[in-house]
Amino acid sequence: MASKSIRIRAKAEGASTEVKALISHEMETGLRVDKKTGEKVPAHFIKEVVCEHNGKTILTAEWSVAISKNPYLSFKFTGGKAGDDVKISWVDNKDDRDSETAKIS
């Protein structure tokens, strides 16, 4: 599996922690036509992204093909502090998956 598909930056400011994540993924819509073959490129997109803070799920994102290629996701939560783990995992419609853990700074 393609590792390092996820880049995470998590920063605590007071009680609030902002997490920014960038995922490398084609996010193919299934509507695009391959100019060489004239056939539609099958859909290939991330369906679900799970974000955890110290093992507790804080955000579950369900996505469609309408999320842009190489998706960017940012969210905030309270209760995080420097050194805590933030884990992000994704699974796509072909059941490929990846996950990455970062420390809050």
Next chain:
Amino acid sequence: MSIKRRTFLQGTMAGSVIGVAASAGLLSPRTVLAAWPQAAFDSENVAGAMKGLFSSETAADGDITIKAPDIAENGAVVPITVTSGIKGIETMALIVEKNPRPLAASFDMSPTTEGYVSTRVKMGKTSKLIAVVKAGGKLYSASKEVKVTIGGCGG
């Protein structure tokens, strides 16, 4: 006992067949991710997406702010940020009204997650962006019109 064991075996067999079919792209992987709201994402209109996701088509105005460009030069990458001061948000959904399938994303939040999500979406053409927030069993929404000069749905 042996009957139960038989049923169990058949169950697992059927399960693995579905798994293979799903990975081959024959079946929609509803079986893989129980939480993914298939009907809502398949819907071709906003009402259907709302109904599939929240079992309701109507939402009240609420404390929701959508930050997105007024004019998006490239519909394939439209940055959008939704903030909301509503307490106890359970779900936040992003809908692009004129996309072939309007529901773009749905975010399930925990009690410690703040009312803030930022991402980038594709927009086929000029359309309203709708953010729907579910909190305490009630629905709230806000919308913003974004003009798209080049579509982002592969056309």
